[in-house]
Amino acid sequence: MLQISSGKFFTTDERWETSHRASLYTNCGFFPNLTITTRVGTILPVKPSGDLRTVSCEVIERLPKLPGGPYSGEQVATSGDSLIEDFAALLSFCFKAIVTPDQYLAQRLLFAQRPALGMAALPKQYLRHTFDTEIAIAEAQIVWTQTFIEKLIGASRARYSGAMRAIQRYVTAVHRLADDLELSYTLLVASIESLAQQFDEFEPSWNDYAQDKRMLINDALTGAPQDISEKLRCAVLAIEHVAAGRRFREFVHDHLPSSFYRGEAAEQQDAAGKGDLDTALKIAYDLRSKHVHTLAPLPPNLKGIPTHNDLLVVDGKPTLTIQGLARVARSVICEFVNRSENVDRDIYDFWPEVPGRLTMQMSPVMWITNGQSYTVKDARLYLNGYLSMFANAWLTGVPLSTDMRQVLKKIEQLVRDTKKPRDRLPMLALYYIVGTSCPVESHEYLHKFLLAYHVDYFSPSIESLLAHMFAEENPNWPADESEKLLVEYMKQRHHKNSHNFGPFFGAALTLFVAELRRATGDEPACRRLVTKAVENFPKFATLREFEARIKESSIPPIVIDEVLPPKR
Numbered sequence: 001m002l003q004i005s006s007g008k009f010f011t012t013d014e015r016w017e018t019s020h021r022a023s024l025y026t027n028c029g030f031f032p033n034l035t036i037t038t039r040v041g042t043i044l045p046v047k048p049s050g051d052l053r054t055v056s057c058e059v060i061e062r063l064p065k066l067p068g069g070p071y072s073g074e075q076v077a078t079s080g081d082s083l084i085e086d087f088a089a090l091l092s093f094c095f096k097a098i099v100t101p102d103q104y105l106a107q108r109l110l111f112a113q114r115p116a117l118g119m120a121a122l123p124k125q126y127l128r129h130t131f132d133t134e135i136a137i138a139e140a141q142i143v144w145t146q147t148f149i150e151k152l153i154g155a156s157r158a159r160y161s162g163a164m165r166a167i168q169r170y171v172t173a174v175h176r177l178a179d180d181l182e183l184s185y186t187l188l189v190a191s192i193e194s195l196a197q198q199f200d201e202f203e204p205s206w207n208d209y210a211q212d213k214r215m216l217i218n219d220a221l222t223g224a225p226q227d228i229s230e231k232l233r234c235a236v237l238a239i240e241h242v243a244a245g246r247r248f249r250e251f252v253h254d255h256l257p258s259s260f261y262r263g264e265a266a267e268q269q270d271a272a273g274k275g276d277l278d279t280a281l282k283i284a285y286d287l288r289s290k291h292v293h294t295l296a297p298l299p300p301n302l303k304g305i306p307t308h309n310d311l312l313v314v315d316g317k318p319t320l321t322i323q324g325l326a327r328v329a330r331s332v333i334c335e336f337v338n339r340s341e342n343v344d345r346d347i348y349d350f351w352p353e354v355p356g357r358l359t360m361q362m363s364p365v366m367w368i369t370n371g372q373s374y375t376v377k378d379a380r381l382y383l384n385g386y387l388s389m390f391a392n393a394w395l396t397g398v399p400l401s402t403d404m405r406q407v408l409k410k411i412e413q414l415v416r417d418t419k420k421p422r423d424r425l426p427m428l429a430l431y432y433i434v435g436t437s438c439p440v441e442s443h444e445y446l447h448k449f450l451l452a453y454h455v456d457y458f459s460p461s462i463e464s465l466l467a468h469m470f471a472e473e474n475p476n477w478p479a480d481e482s483e484k485l486l487v488e489y490m491k492q493r494h495h496k497n498s499h500n501f502g503p504f505f506g507a508a509l510t511l512f513v514a515e516l517r518r519a520t521g522d523e524p525a526c527r528r529l530v531t532k533a534v535e536n537f538p539k540f541a542t543l544r545e546f547e548a549r550i551k552e553s554s555i556p557p558i559v560i561d562e563v564l565p566p567k568r
Contacts, residue, residue, distance in 0.1 A: 001082045001355060002040045002090075003160045005062045006153050009348045014065040020080030021058045024088055025106035026099040029134045030055060036142055038149045041087045051133065052106055059083040063354070075354065082355040086164065089171045090152075093330070094145040097135045098174075109178055116179040123177035125306035126322040128269070130174060148337060155340035157348045162198055163340075166191040166333050170326075177322065182291050182298050188325045189248075189288040192332050196251035197244075199336070245285045252281055255332040255339075268327065272310035276318040277328075280311055284320045364389055371406025376414055379426035382407065383463075384500050386430055391504035397567035404434045412449060421456055425463035426499070428453055432467050462489045462499060469512040469560075479516040483529070486513050490536070507537040508560050515558040526555055540564060 007015065023046070030036070030053075036043040041059040048054070061083055066074055084101055092099040100106050110131060115121055124131035152163060173187035217236065221229045253274075265271035272280065290296035297303070299314045302321065310324030320328065351357065364385030367373065374382060386404075393400035411427045418424045428450065435446040450457070457464050460477045462485050468475045475482055486509055493500040501509070514529035530550065534543045546563045550556075 001061075001078070001353070002059075002086050002164075003153050003157065004350045004354065005060070005083065006039065007062050007064075008153075008344065008346055009157075009350045010062075010064040012064050012067065016063045016065060016076040018061045018077035018080070019058060020061055020083055021056060022080075022084045022101050023103075024055050024057050024084075024091070024099050024101055025103045026053050026055060026091075026097060027106075027110055027131070027133060027135050028053065028055070028091075028095055028097045028099065029136045036146075038146050039153050040090070040149055041083070043091070051111065052103070053134070057084065057087060059087055075357070078355045086168075089168055090149060091145070092171050092174070093167045093333075094148055095135065095137060095141060096130050096330075097137075098130065100175075105175065109175065112178065119179065119181060120304045121306035123174075126177055126181070127174065127326055128308040128323055148334065151340060151342070152337050154342040154344070155337065156343050157346060157350075159199070159336075159340045162195055163333060163337050166195055166329075166336075169194070170329055170333065173329075174326070181303055181322070182295075185284075185298060185322065185325065186288045186291045188322070188329050189284055191329050192252060193244075193248055193285075193288075195255075195332070195336055196248050245282060245289075248285050249278060249281045252328060252332055253278070255335045256328070257331065257335050260327075260331050264327070264331070268310060270309040270311070272318070272320070272324055272328075276311060277320075280318045280320040280324070281328075283314075283317060284325060287319075365402075369403055369406060371410040374407050374410045374414075376418055376423050376427070379423070379430070380497060380499055383426045383430045383433075384502070386433065387501045387505050390433070391502050394564075394566045395504065400437070408434060408446075415453070421459070421461070424453070425456055425461050428456055429463040429467055432457075433470055436470055460485060462486075465512075466501065466505070466509065469509060474516060474519070479513070479520050479522070479525075482513045482516050483525075486510060503537045503539060504564065507533050507540055507543060508564060510536070511558050511560050511563055518555050518558060523555055526558075530555075530558075 024043075030043065030045060032045055032047070034045060041057055044056040044058060046054045046056050059080065061077055061080060063076060070076070088099045088101055091097075098106055098109050109123060110133065112122060122131070129135065152160060155163065169187050169191035173184045173191065176184040176187065217233070221232065224232075261271070261274060287296075287298060291298075299319070301314050302312060302319060305312060307321055308323045309321060310327060311318040312321050313319070352359065368382065368385050368389065386402075389400060389402065392398070408431060411431050415424055415427050415431075418427070431446070432450060435450075438446065457467060458476050460475070460481050465475060465482055465485050489499060489501075489509070490506070492498045493506070510529055510533040514526045514533070517523075517529060518526040527550070530543075530547050534547050537543060542563055542565065
């Protein structure tokens, strides 16, 4: 949001400006009368009181005015929380200090007297400088911070977003040093890895693929044409995370400035050398992977021997400490920002990223009667939407009064030219279900149209099973087939462009198939399906009540209207 507020993406000079102010709690010792102005916000001095220092920050939020406005509902500002938090994260990163709008977090990080549960030491014993009670901020650091923020805001949107995510992970990792060393270590690696995966030019080769997997594929391709083999290998490399560790290490080496081994090393206790660092980076990435996939702890010595050295020898190998990993991550992020080209103006749709704005699925009430937008491709969407409205009417007792005549006419036109039953069935199912609630005088006309497609009705499909449920008729195929259709529906209902009839009709279909099983004398299968209905759709108390009633007695005929009664 900080970059959006700079105005570089706006197409108009007319804008809303809102000032947001907040208190930031820090261990930075700023000059008492010094106001620090940066590209994104201003730090105002506050008279110190107690050990925890407080500064006031001000951030100006800018959003473009809509031409011809203002309009009802036009967004002119946000709460400002995102701006304040991002500004605090930038200051924390730049000054290598604690800067946060959360007073209690600052107190816990800076003044805790005992390590938290599962921790062997306090945060300041793992990371130098950041957790000191007071950090003197020199004029040179302020100038560097102003320049860094200017460079960050001037970057392209992609590079700004990548850098900002990395900075947020870095700062979060520093905060988690108080209670979870493994997570802190993992986040520090992730702060670099997110940049490595998006902004490097690494191209894996076939030899980078895991040897055991590579040998299996090579054996399977024996005798295959060369061009086919190459296409397959390229496809495998495209979908697999190949040589992720080497990619990570190469990105770090490429983005570590020469000062990392010179000027910065002069201030660092037992600084890491380039040769040792390559091994240590490999170990760091492996430790991150083990924690992500199996929650494996860090080596005991890495946790139990807090040190400000860059490296610690663990199992005979140089391993990055929290201090060393934090120094590497910060240097890489800073170098990444410094290499970014300045972009004064850019074209970017920033509105989806403005805080407080959410994209929600539109209610079917808004579009279900629009026959012009109804297409074969959208047939499942319309069926799902109408069923959700039907279920809501059933459960709330509010009558469903929707004029579907335009949609029914469109279905009549489309069905005639639709050859594939798979495409035809959702349209016919909606036509039939809507028809059941039409006036009696329309039934003959609707029946005549549907009669031409009776083969679809009597062929096994989830749509025809749904139609049979509405008709309260047993299908002409075995109960086994109906259960297979139900199982397949439950598996795919959350897939893209698939049917999802909603929880009410999911439960109703399950009860319908359970009754088919009961009618054939298969009571165990019936009970199993009732149990599935309860466990898949626990929101319906009447399902649980029905399950309890039949537990110690024979199962009566299952009437959906009685098990899932409508609200009257």
